[in-house]
Amino acid sequence: MFSSKKHLIVVASMLMSGFVQATPLSDFNLILTGDYNYQGGEVEGRTLLGGNLNAAGHSPTFATRETTVPNKDTVTIVGDVNAGNINLNAGSLSYGGSYNLAWNVNLNGGGSSVQSVTAGNQVDMQAAFDDVETELRNDSAYFASLSSNAVLNGSQLLYSGADSVAVFDLDFSQVFAQNNSLSLDAGTAETVVINVSGSDVTVGGGVNLTNGFGLQAGGINIGAANILWNFYEADSIDFNNLATVGSVLALDADITGGAVFDGSVAAKSYTGAREFHSFGFDWTPPQVPAVVSEGSTTILFAFGLVFLALSRRKTRI
Known part of the structure; x- marks a missing residue:
């Protein structure tokens, strides 16, 4: 079920025309x-x-x-x-x-x-x-409007298609509220977009990103620069002890916690004592802002x- 905010995001994205630009x-x-x-x-x-x-x-x-x-x-x-x-x-x-x-x-x-x-x-x-x-x-808005083509299978984020971009559409309780280690199998995808719904997000203290979440691309790892976590509904995010791999886009969220951020972070505010490592999101979205x-x-x-x-x-x- 889509929230009203999700509907607004989809409508906004429909106003965008195709063009290449960096983020x-x-x-x-x-x-x-x-x-x-x-x-x-x-x-x-x-x-x-x-x-x-x-x-x-x-x-x-x-x-x-x-x-x-x-x-x-x-x-x-x-x-x-x-x-x-x-x-x-x-x-x-x-x-x-x-x-x-x-x-x-x-x-x-x-x-x-x-x-x-x-x-x-x-x-x-x-x-x-x-x-x-x-x-x-x-x-x-563009990322959130993308059709999901990948699934969460137990504690594994799994993509088995032929597209270059793997898109997950998940509620935060599915992916973060459980104290599980999460792995990623991106298949042949070159980019992973993980759309996460939910307004008040708390990452379980036992959540870890393991196989497939290596910082550098190669082997089973797609690389931190090719992963985006899009928290399009979040007002607050407590990353707890999570070592985040991939960039975080959460413009309305006050962020706390996190062991380390291996990727770019865009948010409302950050309170904490963590390091931000320069693995910038490396994908160019094919769209133009509506405004x-x-x-x-x-x-x-x-x-x-x-x-x-x-x-x-x-x-x-």
Whole structure:
């Protein structure tokens, strides 16, 4: 049975026409429409926050595995920066709100890295962020509208078809509420989309992702970069002790817990002390957002324009 939200998602996806574009989940490691309530850990790739960085008394670490290119923000915070130290290993940081740092920003890139901390125009930054959020919402709608062609057989996610994309459509109680180890047999599929319904999601403490969920593609493993968990109804997700393999798309969810996230995460907020590893979702969905949006290339260009404008009045830390 489909919920009303599912119906709205399907209707939205019908408004999309066929076109190839990259998803922001391949560009950013962590995207939050709200706050990052940092209690520890690090983000290996790029970070984009629509809200605040709340890390008072802590020293958050960013871009530890990001390849730096000139004029590239690896951390963009539309709201306020609240922290002790910030460790930035590559690229630059821009922010739109207030800047409340107890100590320093450690720019650890070295070499030819172009690194700075820059105060930006919050209105412009918010507009650019809104484009990213719109694209992600339309991506989620597209993924949720895909017809299921794979099944959960006991504790195994199983696909035996000939399509390049394996699509699962599951309620969270089917896949997460049981304290079972989950395995994945993606067959010949190159991409796995796992649509998960349910508003308040709690992962059982004994859930583990095992065979078929290896981080790198090869053998029985499809690879973390080729797996997407689409929580299209979630308002909250407690990942408990789960080591998540694959990217997480849950724009309306406040997320807590998790042992580690091996993939990109896009959510409302995150509270916790975990690491986000840069296995960005590597599939290009063949669709265009129903709301006018120029796609990832234009979005990145917009952020680039903001960066160039800001660079004229840099505040070096």
